[in-house]
Amino acid sequence: MTQPNRELEATILTFVHQELLPAEVTIDRDDDLLSDLLDSVAVLRLAGFVDETFGITTGPRDFVVENFQTTASLAQYVARTRASTR
Amino acid sequence: MTRLLHRTIQDAAHRQPDAIATRGLGGDRSYQQLVRRSGALARTLLERGLQRQARVAVLLDRGPRVPESFYGVLAAGGALVPIDPRSPAAQIERILEATGATHLVTEPKRAAGLGEIAARCHTLRHVIGVVDPIGDRSIASWTEVEAAETNDGLPDVPVLELDTAYILHTSGSTGTPKLIRHTHASAMAFVEWAVAAYDLGSEDRLSQHSSHHTCFATFDYYxxxxxxxxxxxxxxxxxxxxxxxxxxxxxxxxSVWYSVPTALVQLLLRGxxxxxxxxxxxxxxxAGETFPRKHLERLRRRLPKARFSHVYGSTEVNVCTYYHLPDGEFPDPLPIGRPCEHTAAEVVDGDLEPVAAGASGELLIRGSTVMSGYWNDPDRNHTAFYRRPSGGGFEETYFRTGDQVQTLANGDLAFVARTDLQIKIRGHRVELGEVEAALLDLDEVEEAVAYSVSDGEASLSLRAAVVSRGATSADALRDRLRDLLPAYAVPESxxxxxxxxxxxxxxxxxxxxSASGQIETREQKVAEP
Structure with a gap:
């Protein structure tokens, strides 16, 4: 079991709440981002945000459901990618 | 032989009961299971007073319940009204009201939003698929529907191929939706053509990409x-x-994919x-819009074993012409090809007279896949159809596509422009399609749209929006457009x-x-490899 990446998760959650979700919606790290919450444009913006903020490059092979399903999975993907490029 | 949409699953279940009808989203379902479940819904609807040809709206997210509900409504003799699951409440209400739907098939998570809608839609009496009460309506849960499953197949309800099978809505962002009525006969005419044209067989697996409330689903499901x-x-x-x-x-x-070009472009660029x-x-x-040539060429190189087919039509006529791309080079622009076997096409001028060979004009379509008309909309029906005497007191009815086409020397039809996509800018006629094509000629442009915005007075301004790859700026793109287009056709913004x-x-x-006239600024997007 990988350690949760609380700091990464907090940064991502803040962006999702401030930029992508309606004001009255609050989500948690394990909520499914893809089914109802975000449309395809918002998913692209989220990918752009993590690339810029965390200095990674999300190419087509990483642009998959497993990485973007929840805030927790996205934080893990970011942590993994940063570790492997260092 | 009776050509009814729900007979297709009955026949398939008879020939190959264990063959898989739908795959994915909660497990595979065989044709036998599909018939059982559709039959259960049909019986539930009939028990709850469904009248012959009454409208039954279906409001469901993607999943195996969609085909079960479609076939269940059809087998019960109802007229199916599939609603776009992403519709806002006001749109759902408009569609229920305009079609006078008496029954609604949906799922529990919709219950909360349905109370208010039901309060205003008085024709709606029965809601299937919810647990919590909705006003004074009779309700049935999916558990109750499942309890109606039997081994007796679909109920025996008399349905004619001339009966309404479904009423589809288009979702323009403004105004009232167009409600397009197709009969079992007009739907099956397309289905049978498609099975023959693409040699579909029991080994095939078809994609269900477009939303199930669109005419693409006629192919994907039926x-x-x-x-x-x-x-x-x-x-x-x-x-x-x-x-x-x-x-x-x-x-x-x-094995067989059907979508708008955009979905394929996304697969090519980010898949x-x-x-x-x-x-x-x-x-x-x-189908549905122009496939940017540079993307189509790359996709063909990426998928050398697949054959590509450009199909043309609209919800009103389903598919009416098709063009199978040849091996190797293909013409520019890509033709829309020949009329399907069930269709006659005619190219006419502004007076509805046939144009000279090779000249462009509006495409008229006559054939067995053409809709019977817009629901409850005599004004639209009056302008949509053109009736021409054909002798003996009879007449031929043509659907006016509103598309400008021309007939090429080899007999293929080529799309020229939407009649309503020609605009006048300071007295010059501008084809929005040509502006888009020029933008797509620029290497860094992935997708492009040109549109006009009214200034509230008499004049229009030409604008464009693009999706680009790599670093570029709007000014840089506009500068380069000046080499490709006359000054008046370069978008002002x-x-x-x-x-x-x-x-x-x-x-x-x-x-x-056009309506918003302003759009969000670009955000960082996913980096390309």
Missing amino acids: AAARAGASTVLFSPATLKLPGSLSLTIEREAI ALEERDLASLRWILF LEILDRLPRTPTGKVDRQSL
Whole structure:
């Protein structure tokens, strides 16, 4: 079991709440981002945000459901990618 | 032989009961199971007073309940009204009201939003698929529907092929939706043509990419069932991530794909296709808008085993012409090809007289896939159809497509422009399609749309929006357009977006761009490899 990446998760959650979700919606790290919450444009913006903020490059092979399903999975993907490029 | 949409699953279940009808989203379902479940819904509707040809709205997210509900409504003799699951409440209400639907098939999570709608839609009496009460309406849960399952197949309800099968709505962002009525006969005419044209068989697996309330579903579901093939369902999450979508195509061994070009462009640009084995794809059908040539060429190189077919039509006529791309080079622009066997096409001028050979004019369509008309809309029906005497006191009825086409020397039809996509800028006629083509000629432009915005007075301003790759600026793109277009056809403003707004079928939504007249600025997008 990988350690949760609380700091990464907090940064991502803040962006999702401030930029992508309606004001009255609050989500948690394990909520499914893809089914109802975000449309395809918002998913692209989220990918752009993590690339810029965390200095990674999300190419087509990483642009998959497993990485973007929840805030927790996205934080893990970011942590993994940063570790492997260092 | 009776040509009824629900007979397709009955026949498939008879021939090959264990063959898979739908794959994905909660498990595979055989044709036998599909008949059982559709039959249960049909019986539930009949028990709850469904009258012959009464409208039954279906409001469901993607999933196996969609085909079960479609066939259940049809088998009960109802007229199916599939509603776009992403519709706002006001749109759902408009459709229920305009069609006078008496029954609604939905799912529990919709219950909360339905109370208010039901309070105003007085024709709606029965809601199937919810647990919590909705006003004073009679309700039935899915558990109750399942309890009505039997081994007796579909109920025996008299249905004629001339009866309404479904009423589809288009979702323009403004105004009232168009409600398009098709009979079992007009739907089956397309289904049978499609099965023959693409040689669909029980080994095939068809994609279900476009939303199920569109005319694309006629192919994805009914043509698949007629052939005894499988329909592969995608989750909303998969549809948002092209890398996952391409993986699903590989894993499910999809053999026939049908969508708007945009979906294929996304797969090409962001779907990691070089890492996938998509050799199972034998036909790729696309329709609805122009396929940018540079992307089409790359996709063909990426998928050398697939054949490509450009199909042309609209919800009103379903598919009426088609063009199978030849091996190697293909003409520019891509023709829309020849009329299907069930269709006659005629090109006419502004007075509805045939044009001279090779001249462009409006395309008129006559044939067995043409809708019977717009629901409850005599004004639209008056202008949509053109009736010409054909002798003996009879007449031929043509649907006016509103599309400008010309007949090429070899007999193929070529699309020229939408009649309503020609605008006047300071007295000059501008084809929005030509502006878009010029933008797409620029290497860094992935997608482009040109549109006009009214200044509230008499004049229009020409604008454009693009999706680009790599670093560029709107000014730089406009500068380069000046080499390609006359000055009046260079958009006055150009914006770079993450993605173009789309209608539910995936076509660029020019109306919303024009209406809003302003659009979000570009955000960082996913980096390209």
